[in-house]
Amino acid sequence: MRLYLVLFTVILMSSCKSKEKQNDSIQKDLEVEISPLEKGEVSVLTQSMEFITADTLMSGWNTLIYENKSTEVHFLLMDLYPAGKTIADTKSDVLPPFDEGMKLIMEGDMDNAVAAFGKLPEWFYQVQFKGGTGLVSPKHTVKSTMYLEPGTYIMECYVKMFNGEWHTSHGMLKEIIVTSDSTMHEPPTPTISLDISSTDGIVLKDSITSGKQIFETHFLDQKVYEHFIGHDINLVRNENNAPLDSLIQWMNWMDPRGLRSPAPEGFTFLGGMNNLSGGEKGYFEANLEPGNYVLISEVPEADKKKLIYSFSISD
Ligand SMILES: [Cu+2]
16 A cells, blocks of 8 residues: 555656646747747847847837947937828928938028929928837947837938938838737836926936936827927936037937037937927937036027926935
8 A cells, every 4th residue: 555655646746747848838839929029128239320129029018139239329219100101202292301401401501492492392291209218328338218109110310321311221120010819918007207388397306316217108198399390308418517508409300410420528428318299208318427517409509498497316
């Protein structure tokens, strides 16, 4: 009897072990089947003047992890195009007026520049901005989370090169299809909440401390400013307590030197949340070391619009 009991126990143990093994392998299979895109994790890389990333993304919440390995400042903006429009239309209808207009600005001919921008097609004004990162300094990686609805998007960066030509006209323009299948991703839990609006500017609801922070940005409204686009949020570290004038002036692409290489001395761009529509929310992550920082919009005269907020992190 005793022998039977021992045998039975041995058999039971071995069967349990094989079940465990089976469960392990099922678990592994499940892990393999969930792709980063289903998890809403999207890697984007710039080596010089391009976006290296997937051609197709899933709709819903997505975290874009943007690595800037190049030697210039860039950002990433997701433009949702009106139905039927593609990157071919951008190249034929949108880039030429912007190229012509910028060339005229560089020559100091603002009147004709405005006339050139007037050649933008009607459909261009139906493009919706669905977020992206803020400006990112060379050799930095940032994370921004936004909600993407299905459709055809153009991922773009319109920072300017040393000669004043747009990055968009030199490769930083990529068509991305967002499918109706949704990611399994949820927005992150914020540690800092802020509001941005055309009336009150950037308003913080929490004090900011050191370490890893997740900013929730709430776009209370959106409007088209004198530079033809809306407000966004960029986190910038002020390395040497430099006066903010050079930064404020640089954050205006209509200025011949604005948004153009080289970026102003002493400022490091750490991402943020690019343009969203009124009523929408987006998130970005930052690891804050002691120092002086500003949150600033890429708009002309951000200080006069209250679209700048300075803060310090102490030791
Ligand atoms: Cu760029």
